[in-house]
Amino acid sequence: MVRHADASISTASACLALLRRDLLLVWRRRGDAAQPLMFALLVVSLFPLALGPEPELLAKIAPGVIWVAVLLSGLLSLDSLFRSDLDDGSLEQLMLAPQPLALLVACKVLVHWLASAVPVLLIVPLLAAFLNLDGRLLPVLWESLLLGTPLLSLVGTVVVALTVGMRRSGMLLALLALPLYVPVLIFGAGAVMAAAQGLPFAGALWLLGAALVLAVVLAPLAAATALRIAMP
Amino acid sequence: MVRHADASISTASACLALLRRDLLLVWRRRGDAAQPLMFALLVVSLFPLALGPEPELLAKIAPGVIWVAVLLSGLLSLDSLFRSDLDDGSLEQLMLAPQPLALLVACKVLVHWLASAVPVLLIVPLLAAFLNLDGRLLPVLWESLLLGTPLLSLVGTVVVALTVGMRRSGMLLALLALPLYVPVLIFGAGAVMAAAQGLPFAGALWLLGAALVLAVVLAPLAAATALRIAMP
Amino acid sequence: MTPAAPPLLAAESLAFQRNEEPVFGPLSLHVAAGEALLIHGGNGSGKTTLLRVLAGLLPPSEGDIQVRGQHATRESVAQTCALLGHLLGHKGELTAVENLRFAVGLNGQREGTDITEVLETVGLAGYEDSPARQLSAGQKKRLGLARLLLLPSPLWLMDEPYANLDLEGIALVNRVVEAHINGGGAALITSHGAYATPAVRSRVLELD
Amino acid sequence: MTPAAPPLLAAESLAFQRNEEPVFGPLSLHVAAGEALLIHGGNGSGKTTLLRVLAGLLPPSEGDIQVRGQHATRESVAQTCALLGHLLGHKGELTAVENLRFAVGLNGQREGTDITEVLETVGLAGYEDSPARQLSAGQKKRLGLARLLLLPSPLWLMDEPYANLDLEGIALVNRVVEAHINGGGAALITSHGAYATPAVRSRVLELD
Amino acid sequence: MNPVIRWFHQMGSPPIFHRFADRWSRWLLLAALPFLAWGAWSGLFEVPADYQQGDSYRILFIHVPSAWMSLFIYGLMAVYAFIALVWRIKICEQLAMACAPIGAGFTAITLLTGSLWGRPMWGTWWTWDPRLTSELVLLFLFLGVIGLNAAIEDRRAAARAAGFLALIGVVNVPIVHFSVEWWNTLHQGATIKLMGQSSIDSRMVLPLVLVAIGTKLWFLGSLLVRTQTAMLEMESGKDWVKQIARGAHA
């Protein structure tokens, strides 16, 4: 006799299964996973070559360059968030699973952030050294990125979910995501620039933090809804 | 009776046919074709947001930022150079055509440059205005880009040809192309930076020009060889 | 089974339009436990689309879908149906066992089943640790069948399960579906109508 | 044809290895004007690879290829052979006529042919201005045939020309190949061996 | 046939190369040890401290030989790649590929020791000086060759594609070497010359030469071992490899 769905499969363990699978996939595709890291390194190391080795100038623009590099690398890796799941049909399976889709989406965002932003966060000291950034600014830069990158991932997920059915969505994605990214960039890089000039910067970080809390709650719900609408 | 290949189909008219087809394709896919332009605009417009509107600072870094933006947008569009031809089998057809492959490759590079770099070149004044670049530097910047971007396209083509068989070659492509791009960036942006400081810059431009002439001759040959080696 | 038990899945004057173009006309269908419904139709007649509407992936343009006699909700569909689509949902980089373990983690596991045993049933013994990417097209299809066997859902929505399979594979599908139905399950199977179908209580719905 | 004319294409003890694994063993073959060579073999037996080696897209690991009795060069192969592969080489965004016009611009045109007429021959009259993307799989295959008909190459390398085609389409392939061979051309055709083949002077090469 | 080519063709037979490598790699690696040990001891303890830099300059005895090795190995890799592409000799393909990881290692050591040394000397770990930048580019080239070779599934096609890349990148080698002359840079100009008068203390030359010889020997030894392993892996289906495996079991 066929039984009904085993009620004992809790949502928590389903999320764990998804997290485990996606992290395993990141590991198996580590060549791809290293891409955002490479891209950020590339952008940052191109600047000294383009501007000439003028330590003060580099130090001055360092926070902005690093923030832009991180933002662009995240933007470029966004496209892959649902791409492979859509192509091989596992996105359908996720949508048909007896679990809240928003939670499953949240798990995917978490893995995306862990895979694309955390490695970059870890080499921020190296990036800062390339650009001669004042060592005392490193903690502020780091905190702003720590708050800003998950925010970018969350906001970006909603946009990606909306464009999930499109074949070549690269440009559209950038166009849609950019306006949402701009405030994050302004407050994130702004905090570091303010700190560099000795101005107060805690306010900007608090704002980022508040936005992050809001996004953690709302973005997965919005992304799940967007997925149901845009699923081809 | 079946005739042999019509000897009257000259190489010139074959190249023309390829140019006509590829330009038509660019037009039919204009959404994709606008991508490098969008990307360059995006990168350039992020900087004032990240650094705060400090006109002198922006003006100082403008040549470097514009050069990096152009270089990255070219790098990101490189991947598509042979991708669609490979996927639908027309690359095979090109390789089997009774024409020198190097010339056909040269035609494809030309179209790539026309589609990805020329639109960016046309909006350079706009980009420069965003970044407050001194108007007197515009001609130098423009000349350096005019010499540098075809050089980047040519050099990049060789690298793309080497990675043509790979599914996800994004990162590898960047890793392989970067070392070859660095000198172009140094001389290209260097010329503008030198001009900004009132130093002589003609030498760097001459060097770029000489490298371009060399690349026009050698890069298509190298790319054709690479294609024959790497064709899966 | 009590005779009055409502069908597992039923649809009343269901229709779907894309850009105001009807893809399949208003139709009614129902599948009860212990039977199979075969959906026949040529290329482009809307079989896949019908299955996706029934699974709740696409909203119907008209009509109503019921699960066990109740208006279908996302949860009730998810608890009742399992889909084997054109796309199988395997990750090429994960091994056969890893893929199945994830499916079980997400959906729960049918009582009394075991991943290794099920792999043996579908003829994949020895491929436990092969990445799904390395399996041939037919073997991938078998892995999809293994997934269905492991999930607790009583109703299988199968989109052209016979494609890509050799004669031996077609017999396997029939064997597996028969066992499922004889055990009180149900199945909704689309096909071009060119293949043998399982020897169970079944009805045919013709699409055009 | 003088009886002493060397075959259009000949290969002597040709072999190909991938990572030191033999894909097809050493084999010899030749195709003369006025005949067809059928290459039979199951999935993965190396038919496509053989065709790619003959066309010069892959370097053979051993053996020698000759065109009209001379060691094959890139030019002589390009002048003699036209390939109809698994991938047809059409641009989805261009119309049927634009695609054919490009093929002719690149390779030259067979004397006495005309794009519109050829489209009619393969049953695509009325689709001249449809983007190739909108054609069905079978129609795409027909467009590929039209390309072969337009090119001046005497030897056709055809990789599973029957796939994706309905019965009427299979008959079309056979008609076209027959006309080509009776006109003094030649063809090298791979297939799973499950379809009827044209009624011309032909030999069969079995791969395994 | 050109005798050099003929020699390569003979050595190109995998079993013959296998025996050759088996015989020589061990001795090369063993011979490298005394040179390295003597050089290190001499460099650390025998040579007097520099009158400007004190003891920190002793890192020179690692920095300079590994810098030389990085350039030498790239050049050698390009030569092998050229032979492999033109004459399609299998063993040269694998020799070129075996060069890349070793070269990348020496390049990384050069960068690392250079930047360790740069901290006390120039007051910074890193600047975008032409010598430093071009050496970094060299590292990227090595990594590119390794990456391309790993990314293509067919071993021979991979080696040929990566070898082609190595050939293209060879323009960077003279740039690294002459960058100190062509641009005015922070980095030391050429101080040690094979011909003519070197501008360093003659007592410093001995350990430098010892380490240089030691690294060359060690490189050749490990090149043979790596190539041998790659060939065994590639030819694992062939009879001669099976025979060797059986011999090892017996």
Ligand code: HEM
């Ligand atoms: C990351 C930083 C550095 C890099 C990448 C680097 C790279 C190199 C390279 C590639 C060479 C070999 C040049 C050739 O054979 O043509 C070399 C040689 C040398 N380096 Fe450095 N170097 C660095 C830092 C330093 C520092 C800080 C010093 C000491 C002030 C130094 C002193 C030397 C000396 C004395 C030589 C030998 C010069 C000769 O005779 O050719 N290097 N370095």
Ligand SMILES: Nc1ncnc2c1ncn2[C@@H]1O[C@H](COP(=O)(O)OP(=O)(O)OP(=O)(O)O)[C@@H](O)[C@H]1O
């Ligand atoms: N995403 C889509 N966008 C637009 N039209 C679509 C889409 N998917 C399917 N169609 C069209 O809808 C119709 C029905 O498609 P469907 O896939 O349901 O057919 P099917 O019966 O499953 O055919 P097959 O036997 O080939 O699987 C077809 O005409 C198809 O071209």
Ligand SMILES: Nc1ncnc2c1ncn2[C@@H]1O[C@H](COP(=O)(O)OP(=O)(O)OP(=O)(O)O)[C@@H](O)[C@H]1O
């Ligand atoms: N690019 C590739 N890389 C590695 N292996 C390949 C590649 N292409 C084909 N193969 C393998 O080489 C063998 C021969 O492939 P080929 O495509 O020539 O077979 P085929 O006879 O054309 O088969 P089919 O009937 O499926 O078209 C198969 O085992 C296949 O898996």
Ligand SMILES: [Mg+2]
């Ligand atoms: Mg279907």
Ligand SMILES: [Mg+2]
């Ligand atoms: Mg095939």
